[in-house]
Amino acid sequence: MLDIAFIKENPELVKQAMQQKGEKETSAVDKVLEADADWRKTVHTLDNLRSESNQKAKQIGALMGQGKKDEAQAIIKETGEMKASIKELEEKERVLKDERDNLLLRIPNIPHPTVPVGHTENDNKEEARFGEIEDSEWKKPHWELAEANGWIDFSRGVKVTGAGFPFYIGAAARLQRALINYFIDTAIDKDYTELQAPYMVNEDSAKGTGQIPDKEDQMYVVPRDEFFLIPTAEVPVTNFHRGEIFEEKDLPVRYVCYTPCWRREAGSHGADVRGLNRLHQFDKVELVKFVKPETSYDELETLREDAEYLINALGLSYRRLLMCTGDMGFTQSKKYDLEVWSPGQKRWLEVSSCSNFEGFQARRMMVRYRDKDGKIETLHTLNGSGLALPRIMASVLEKYQEESGKVLVPEVLKPYMGGKDYL
RNA sequence: GGAGGGAUGGCAGAGUGGUCGAAUGCGGCGGUCUUGAAAACCGUUGAGGCGCAAGUCUCCGGGGGUUCGAAUCCCUCUCCCUCCGCCA
Numbered sequence: 001m002l003d004i005a006f007i008k009e010n011p012e013l014v015k016q017a018m019q020q021k022g023e024k025e026t027s028a029v030d031k032v033l034e035a036d037a038d039w040r041k042t043v044h045t046l047d048n049l050r051s052e053s054n055q056k057a058k059q060i061g062a063l064m065g066q067g068k069k070d071e072a073q074a075i076i077k078e079t080g081e082m083k084a085s086i087k088e089l090e091e092k093e094r095v096l097k098d099e100r101d102n103l104l105l106r107i108p109n110i111p112h113p114t115v116p117v118g119h120t121e122n123d124n125k126e127e128a129r130f131g132e133i134e135d136s137e138w139k140k141p142h143w144e145l146a147e148a149n150g151w152i153d154f155s156r157g158v159k160v161t162g163a164g165f166p167f168y169i170g171a172a173a174r175l176q177r178a179l180i181n182y183f184i185d186t187a188i189d190k191d192y193t194e195l196q197a198p199y200m201v202n203e204d205s206a207k208g209t210g211q212i213p214d215k216e217d218q219m220y221v222v223p224r225d226e227f228f229l230i231p232t233a234e235v236p237v238t239n240f241h242r243g244e245i246f247e248e249k250d251l252p253v254r255y256v257c258y259t260p261c262w263r264r265e266a267g268s269h270g271a272d273v274r275g276l277n278r279l280h281q282f283d284k285v286e287l288v289k290f291v292k293p294e295t296s297y298d299e300l301e302t303l304r305e306d307a308e309y310l311i312n313a314l315g316l317s318y319r320r321l322l323m324c325t326g327d328m329g330f331t332q333s334k335k336y337d338l339e340v341w342s343p344g345q346k347r348w349l350e351v352s353s354c355s356n357f358e359g360f361q362a363r364r365m366m367v368r369y370r371d372k373d374g375k376i377e378t379l380h381t382l383n384g385s386g387l388a389l390p391r392i393m394a395s396v397l398e399k400y401q402e403e404s405g406k407v408l409v410p411e412v413l414k415p416y417m418g419g420k421d422y423l
Numbered sequence: 424g425g426a427g428g429g430a431u432g433g434c435a436g437a438g439u440g441g442u443c444g445a446a447u448g449c450g451g452c453g454g455u456c457u458u459g460a461a462a463a464c465c466g467u468u469g470a471g472g473c474g475c476a477a478g479u480c481u482c483c484g485g486g487g488g489u490u491c492g493a494a495u496c497c498c499u500c501u502c503c504c505u506c507c508g509c510c511a
Contacts, residue, residue: 043473047480054480057492061441076491083491245470366471374452376470 001104001364003378004036017110020117020325032103039096046089053082105213109360111325112297112334118324124337125324130308131317134343138403141344142394143275145401146172149423152276164265164273164280171423175396175409176283176389178416180258183285183310183386187256190306192287195257197236200227205239208365210331220262229262233286234383238361241290245376246369252291252299256386259284276390277349283389289382290367293359296380297334300356304336307352307386313412316395317341319348333358336384340391344398349391354384 007014007029015026056079063072111117116125146152151172157165168176188194206212206228211219220229230236237257246253261284265273272278287306291299304320311318321337328335335355339348359378362368369379400408407423414420 040473043480047473050481051479053491058442060491064441072491079491374468 001101001360002107002109003359003363004032004100004104007104007107008033008036014107014110017325018108020111021108021328021330022119022326023108028103028106032100032107035096035100035103039093039100042089042093042096046086046093049082049086049089053079053086056082105364108330109333109357111328112356114322115328115334116322116324117326119326120324121327123324124327125322127320127322127336129317129319130312131315131341133317133341134399135346136343139343139398139401141275141342142397145344145397145405145407146275148405149407151397151423154275162280164278166276166279172393172397174417175413175423176393178413179389179392179396180283180285181416182313182413184256184258186310186313187285187287187306187386192254192256195237195240195255197230197233197240197257197259199230199236199259200225201230201235201239202227205235205242208239208242209235209361210364211235214330217266218263220264230259231263232261232284233257233259234288237286237288238367238381238383239365241367242365244367246290246367246379248292248369248371251369251379252289252295254290255288257286257288259286276394277345279390285386285389287354287384287386290362291380291382292369293377293380296356296358296382299380300334300336300354300382303382303384304338304354307338307354307384310387311338311340311351311392314392314396314410316392316399318351323353329355331355331357331360333360338387340395342391342395342398344394344401349395351387351391351395352385355382357381357383 002014011029011033015029018026018029056075060072060075063069063075116123118124140148143152143154149171151169153167153169154163157163157167160167184194200222203212203226206216206219211228211231215231219231221227222229228235236259237255240255241253260281262281265278265280276282287303289299289303308318308320318338318340321339323332323335323337332355335353337350338352338354339350341347342349358380361381362378367379367381368376370376396410397407400410402408409417409420409423417423
């Protein structure tokens with residue numbers, strides 16, 4: 001969420017940001033300011049009343065101590081109606097606060113000035129392209145390759161669980177594990193701390209990163225224990241520091257975390273979801289950073305570079321998109337997508353998205369830091385995939401297939417694949 | 424899963440109805456002393472809200488209650504510890 005003080009000072013800017021992010025209705029801004037004013041007025045009255053009541057209680061205490069029971073009794077009589085109005089005001093204060101906060105949660109993050117203004121994915125800016133756009137007629141999509149070699153079993157996945165829960169078998173299973181290890185090891189070399197996180201989170205955590213109420217339908221729920229299966233490692237890793245105050249000298253903090261991810265993907269059908277393109281359970285290595293505000297945009301660039309490094313090292317062709325205001329999501333202020341070329345499908349596949357949230361997440365989660373002067377400030381959070389596995393698997397299989405049907409092991413993965421040349 | 428005991432500031436740990444947002448120790452920060460450091464001594468040191476400020480309010484695991492007044496009493500939930508059971 002945004003800082004209410006910021007909204008108060010820049011209402012027009014906030015409205016403009018909402019429009020740029022594709023929300024026609026900007027009245028929430030005026031409503032939140034109104035609700036905030038109402039709330040503050042009530043707080044003021046309530047505080048005064050409580051102050052008075054506290055004074056009286058203290059007097060009573062003092063009188064009782066001196067044994068002046070009659071005088072104390074007189075004051076107790078006065079407090080009767082005060083108690084009732086305090087209770088009433090407390091209730092009112094709570095309602096107004098909720099009202100304000102609910103409005104506040106509906107206002108999206110402000111796009112950074114460098115973000116292109118636009119409405120759809122067509123307005124995203126393709127910043128760079130690396131490698132050739134391979135268009136060989138004979139190259140098969142990964143699902144045909146995988147089937148021919150017995151590497152991925154989609155139908156047994158359907159039997160055991162449902163669509164979107166494949167089995168990886170033999171060399172493909174090992175390849176996926178090799179990729180995960182390679183990604184994590186590379187991040188460790190770049191000064192990220194490895195984290196192993198819970199795969200289920202509680203409601204507070206789901207709220208912390210904004211999965212609730214925003215993307216509630218995206219998550220699998222374990223109702224009996226009131227847990228949610230994580231849709232990304234971002235959720236447990238960012239919540240790792242929820243409610244904490246960092247010392248300035250400890251920043252930046254960088255984590256790398258591998259987890260499976262579960263997404264319901266309700267409503268997705270068709271060609272987009274063939275093979276490994278879109279799954280209900282998939283693996284991902286996630287990079288998360290907690291940084292000082294003044295460094296967050298530099299950290300976004302290095303985060304993006306760290307993700308790109310992996311794609312490069314695997315020898316895959318890819319392009320980098322700077323997402324436009326309308327396509328980047330509610331919580332981000334700037335976001336890059338990295339898409340690899342899939343030679344078998346002849347299309348781009350998103351494998352990473354790197355975002356700066358500025359203080360938007362941190363404010364909601366109360367993650368802060370103490371600066372040199374001892375002042376407590378909101379810090380900035382960032383995250384990015386480094387990388388999502390299934391589409392990388394797809395792209396690797398397709399890219400490294402030979403006309404014979406054999407698939408070469410990418411050079412950087414050989415140490416993780418027992419030195420073998422072919423899968 | 425059963426029985427019992429707990430949850431207090433960065434940590435340890437007092438406080439069991441009234442000037443308690445909380446003793447004390449450690450740690451942190453500032454200072455005195457010292458060539459420098461250590462030790463010693465002095466001071467300072469939780470978070471949030473409202474307010475220009477003075478100030479004021481809230482927070483002693485979460486929620487609810489009793490009371491003029493709750494860290495302290497009652498209910499409830501969660502978590503931790505000990506013992507028993509089960510177990511990768």
